[in-house]
Amino acid sequence: SQELEQSPQSLIVQEGKNLTINCTSSKTLYGLYWYKQKYGEGLIFLMMLQKGGEEKSHEKITAKLDEKKQQSSLHITASQPSHAGIYLCGADIPQNAGNMLTFGGGTRLMVKP
């Protein structure tokens, strides 16, 4: 099993609909990162969350980290075709050395126009 579980693995939504992607760990996370990847390209940094209960927003994307720092959600409001891609969560988990990140399996998002 992976240290970080992402759900769902894939998601197809109609343009304009809201959606939520989850990232869950059985351990307390030191830091949680959300990245977006266009198919076949590198990762683009979206947001970083470090404090329990923290919430950050950028344009129509909001990320939250729960109080126990074991679960994060990424919420997209009024989705657009430009939101399509793979969303990956990465986290600094207790057994990582240095500044290593462990990544979830990714969520593949398709937005139907």
Added chain:
Amino acid sequence: DGGITQSPKYLFRKEGQNVTLSCEQNLNHDAMYWYRQDPGQGLRLIYYSQIVNDFQKGDIAEGYSVSREKKESFPLTVTSAQKNPTAFYLCASGLLGTDTQYFGPGTRLTVL
């Protein structure tokens, strides 16, 4: 412009051949990382380096080698010992003491 670059974008290799993937950054980052991504899976760490002339194995280092002779460069060699090398390879860099990593555009390696 500051950034992290990888080359080539696509690479084809015959079985039994070694191949080297390039990763360069001009962000003055001390730390650099190599990840492998397989279809439908997340990223797995191959090697990382926090200072010049030093590097550490990640979770799946077997069949790979790296060097860090310059701060800006962290090339990855996929050797013939790597049993299943076809994958998408991503390089990242970051500042020491922080977890934030910045990624290159990736190299897709296909073994024929």
